[in-house]
Amino acid sequence: LKFVCYSNDGVDDHMMCLIGLKNIFARQLPNMPKEYIVRLLMDRKHKSVMVLRKNEVEGGIPLVVGGITYRPYHRQRFGEIAFCAISADEQVKGYGTRLMNHLKEHARDVDGLTHFLTYADNNAVGYFLKQSFTKEIYLEKDVWHGYIKDYDGVLLMECRIDPKLKYTN
Numbered sequence: 001l002k003f004v005c006y007s008n009d010g011v012d013d014h015m016m017c018l019i020g021l022k023n024i025f026a027r028q029l030p031n032m033p034k035e036y037i038v039r040l041l042m043d044r045k046h047k048s049v050m051v052l053r054k055n056e057v058e059g060g061i062p063l064v065v066g067g068i069t070y071r072p073y074h075r076q077r078f079g080e081i082a083f084c085a086i087s088a089d090e091q092v093k094g095y096g097t098r099l100m101n102h103l104k105e106h107a108r109d110v111d112g113l114t115h116f117l118t119y120a121d122n123n124a125v126g127y128f129l130k131q132s133f134t135k136e137i138y139l140e141k142d143v144w145h146g147y148i149k150d151y152d153g154v155l156l157m158e159c160r161i162d163p164k165l166k167y168t169n
């Protein structure tokens, strides 16, 4: 397995990975309009941390196992997770946890972030709780209010990134 972080930078290989991730999001997040998924994935302010099968391709597209798309707000030092999914046949094998750990380390060490916020689907709240997200929001509201969009039927959750912890090995 290989963990990478790509955004829409015009590099062919990165674009193919983003397409592979788009296909996973489209299947695993059926309530999200496909156009919306594509728009955020291709938005240059968003980044995607992905888990790939090393050197494997399928129809020219690198074999993407899953990923998390987020937008860093550098000045406010938090990131909003927009989408998170692992492909159906690879779920509950621990990849979702490893992916989140890579995201936290990347966001802290590369983007300088201290927190994540996400609107969790009801069925994913358990997963986020296991990744140290809380239902309580400790960040001051004026830090994030007006930056992240409001959704219905989903729960806002927060995670503090440990400033020193080594999340990956």
Ligand code: ACO
Pocket: 028, 029, 081, 082, 083, 084, 085, 086, 087, 090, 091, 092, 093, 094, 095, 096, 097, 098, 118, 119, 120, 121, 123, 124, 125, 126, 127, 130
């Ligand atoms: N509800 C409760 N607990 C869960 C869930 C869930 N939906 N999914 C995983 N867990 C638990 C696992 O049992 C495991 O617990 P353990 O450590 O005690 O064994 C722990 O969370 C981590 O499991 P992983 O195997 O690392 O998780 P996985 O690789 O399956 O990835 C994910 C989790 C991303 C939620 C995946 O199941 C998935 O893609 N689901 C469908 C799409 C989805 O719901 N995405 C989130 C939507 S919200 C958003 O995108 C902002």
